[in-house]
Amino acid sequence: MRQxxxxxxxxxxxxxxxxxxxxxxxxxxxxxxxxxxxIWVLDESRLEEAASLFERFAARPDDxxxxxxxxxxxxxxxxxxxxxxxxRARIVDGRTAFYRPPIGYGVLTMALLAISVLxxxxxxxxxxxxxxxxxxxxxxxxxxQYVEWDSGLPxxxxxxxxRLFTPMFxxxxxxxxxxxxxxxxxxxxxxxxxxxxxxxxxxxLVISAVSNLGQYLVSGPTFGGMSGVVFGLLGYIWMQGKFxxxxxxxxxPQTVALMIGWFFLxxxxxxxxxxxxxHGVGAVVGIAWGFLxxxxxxxxxxxx
Numbered sequence: 001m002r003q004x005x006x007x008x009x010x011x012x013x014x015x016x017x018x019x020x021x022x023x024x025x026x027x028x029x030x031x032x033x034x035x036x037x038x039i040w041v042l043d044e045s046r047l048e049e050a051a052s053l054f055e056r057f058a059a060r061p062d063d064x065x066x067x068x069x070x071x072x073x074x075x076x077x078x079x080x081x082x083x084x085x086x087x088r089a090r091i092v093d094g095r096t097a098f099y100r101p102p103i104g105y106g107v108l109t110m111a112l113l114a115i116s117v118l119x120x121x122x123x124x125x126x127x128x129x130x131x132x133x134x135x136x137x138x139x140x141x142x143x144x145q146y147v148e149w150d151s152g153l154p155x156x157x158x159x160x161x162x163r164l165f166t167p168m169f170x171x172x173x174x175x176x177x178x179x180x181x182x183x184x185x186x187x188x189x190x191x192x193x194x195x196x197x198x199x200x201x202x203x204x205l206v207i208s209a210v211s212n213l214g215q216y217l218v219s220g221p222t223f224g225g226m227s228g229v230v231f232g233l234l235g236y237i238w239m240q241g242k243f244x245x246x247x248x249x250x251x252x253p254q255t256v257a258l259m260i261g262w263f264f265l266x267x268x269x270x271x272x273x274x275x276x277x278x279h280g281v282g283a284v285v286g287i288a289w290g291f292l293x294x295x296x297x298x299x300x301x302x303x304x
Contacts, residue, residue: 002047004245005054006036013037015070016057022073025050044248051246055298105185106192108200113181113188116226119169126172126224135166136221137212149221164209170224180226187233194248203289207232207282214281228278232286234259239290244297259283 007013010029017029017039026042027050041050057066123131133139138156140149156163171177192200211228234251238259241250263283266274 002044002245002248003038003040003241003250004047004051005058006032006038007058008036010037012057012061013039016054016061016066018070018073018077019057019066020050020053020073021077022069022071023053047246047248051244106189106197106200108197108204109185109188109192112204112226113184116169116171116177116181116184119166120171120177123170125174125177126170132170132224133221135163135170136224137163137167137216138221140221142222147220147222153216164212165205167212167224168204168208168226168229171226172224176225180230183230183234184226187230187237190237190249191233203233203236203286204229206289207285210285211278211282215275215278218277219275223275223278225275225278227275228282230282231259231263231279232282232289235283235286236290236293239287240294242294243291244294247294247297 007016013029014037017027020027020039020041025046028040028042030038030040032038039054041047057063060066119135120126122128123135126132129142133141138149138153140147142148153163171180188200188204191203207229211232212223215223215228234255237249238251238256240247263276263279266276266279
């Protein structure tokens, strides 16, 4: 189940819900926590159609087309009230999907998770100084007190482009990898199952490379983890749900608050040495990508 929009007037919201029902688009109208009434569509396969109709209704709620369709839908709803509609296998509740995606896990998502676990174990939770430098954005040496490296990224300039991405697989500690993998599992699967494997791959690679470069420029090469990518995926889904409800992507407001709270907690230094720049850069890239993609998708539907 996905939210496609919000109307301030209850009568209009319920009239639009009846109109959708008359077109055999199952929906639900709920009061919104911040005021107004949210319209939720149950059938994932009808999201784009319902979102397009919502945009037309919001622009011209008094259009006679909607009034006639709403009356038809209200009558149909009354007839079907006791009937079990055989579409439940396709219903996904967006208000709980973040915590336990009922749609299954994406193949690429699980591959990224597996690689992260294997690399983290192979590097002894990031403690193996003989392996970790080869996975870092640039090679460095550690004499027990100081870290030395060439600031010009010589390996990448020689063609070792994988170094832009491999730091995301290295994690320092069990809690570090546990929380990153939990977020990656849910967020990655949400994007992969709705936008496709290639979209998730593009997001992961671009966010990883940009956030890793940002962190390197601020603090050097001794960092790692998937959290920059995770913050980027959060930002992407947040913008998609906010500006393009038909995308099928949405975050619970508490999840957004948790993301923002954790970011500022990391900045405070209370939770140890954290790659805050990677978090911030990743989030900015994801937010920008999600917003621009949402605007493009909405414009494309308007021109159909």
